[in-house]
Amino acid sequence: MSPLQAYLGVSAILFAIGFGGVVTRRNAIVVLMGIELMLNAANLNFIAFWKFGITNNAAGYVFVLFSIAIAAAESAVGLALVILIYRHYKTTNIDETTRLHG
Amino acid sequence: MPASFYILALFTIMSAFCAMSLRNLVHCALCLALAFLGIAGLFLYLNAGFVAFAQILVYVGAVAILIVFAILLTRNAEKNEAKATSSLFFSIPLTVAIAAILLNAGFSTSLRSSATAATAPSVRELGTLLMTSYVVPLEIIGVLLTVALLGAIVLALPERPEAT
Numbered sequence: 351m352s353p354l355q356a357y358l359g360v361s362a363i364l365f366a367i368g369f370g371g372v373v374t375r376r377n378a379i380v381v382l383m384g385i386e387l388m389l390n391a392a393n394l395n396f397i398a399f400w401k402f403g404i405t406n407n408a409a410g411y412v413f414v415l416f417s418i419a420i421a422a423a424e425s426a427v428g429l430a431l432v433i434l435i436y437r438h439y440k441t442t443n444i445d446e447t448t449r450l451h452g
Numbered sequence: 453m454p455a456s457f458y459i460l461a462l463f464t465i466m467s468a469f470c471a472m473s474l475r476n477l478v479h480c481a482l483c484l485a486l487a488f489l490g491i492a493g494l495f496l497y498l499n500a501g502f503v504a505f506a507q508i509l510v511y512v513g514a515v516a517i518l519i520v521f522a523i524l525l526t527r528n529a530e531k532n533e534a535k536a537t538s539s540l541f542f543s544i545p546l547t548v549a550i551a552a553i554l555l556n557a558g559f560s561t562s563l564r565s566s567a568t569a570a571t572a573p574s575v576r577e578l579g580t581l582l583m584t585s586y587v588v589p590l591e592i593i594g595v596l597l598t599v600a601l602l603g604a605i606v607l608a609l610p611e612r613p614e615a616t
């Protein structure tokens with residue numbers, strides 16, 4: 351197993367764990383945590399491809415910095431939404447927030 | 453690969469799994485912080501020191517604390533959480549399928565060897581890159597962060613009564 355494949359494997363398993371958390375858990379905060387895990391797995395892929403890639407430029411390296419900034423913004427807005435939902439419904443269970451079902 | 457890589461990878465995967473499967477939400481958040489730390493260690497293995505420390509600062513420092521705050525602010529929501537998971541009938545096979553597809557794609561990559569091991573840019577080079585080649589994304593990220601943080605503040609403000 352080459353080093354690149356090892357990192358891709360770890361990243362794939364992390365992404366699958368995050369995805370599993372998103373689709374199985376009902377608590378909105380845990381769903382956000384799963385999304386963060388998936389973003390981290392993508393960052394690991396970026397860095398692995400930068401390290402073992404063909405061209406020797408720093409694009410993958412810089413894009414991970416941008417990705418981290420976007421993930422921070424996403425989690426701030428997401429957690430504010432969770433707090434707002436909790437204030438309205440007194441729950442963070444995403445199966446009970448069904449007002450938009452129509 | 454050295455044995456320490458496997459130990460670190462196993463640690464990261466186990467803490468990520470605990471973060472997604474434990475019942476107590478505070479334990480979930482702590483395991484998530486451990487998983488973020490493990491990923492920062494993997495970044496260090498890949499000679500990406502600046503990214504690793506940015507990861508520790510942003511994820512372990514800020515995002516994990518933000519999640520803990522959100523959990524504590526919505527504390528008594530988990531009392532009646534007798535059934536914490538949705539139906540596992542479709543989601544477990546879906547997750548396994550995604551893991552299989554990604555693992556297959558990763559292991560069948562044609563980039564076999566590290567022919568040109570990239571050297572990490574120094575902080576000075578990184579600053580030059582951010583101010584020249586990547587200045588447009590940098591500015592957009594700045595605007596996005598401002599808008600997102602203002603939006604988060606506006607969302608979390610206490611609501612006025614209905615008299616508008």
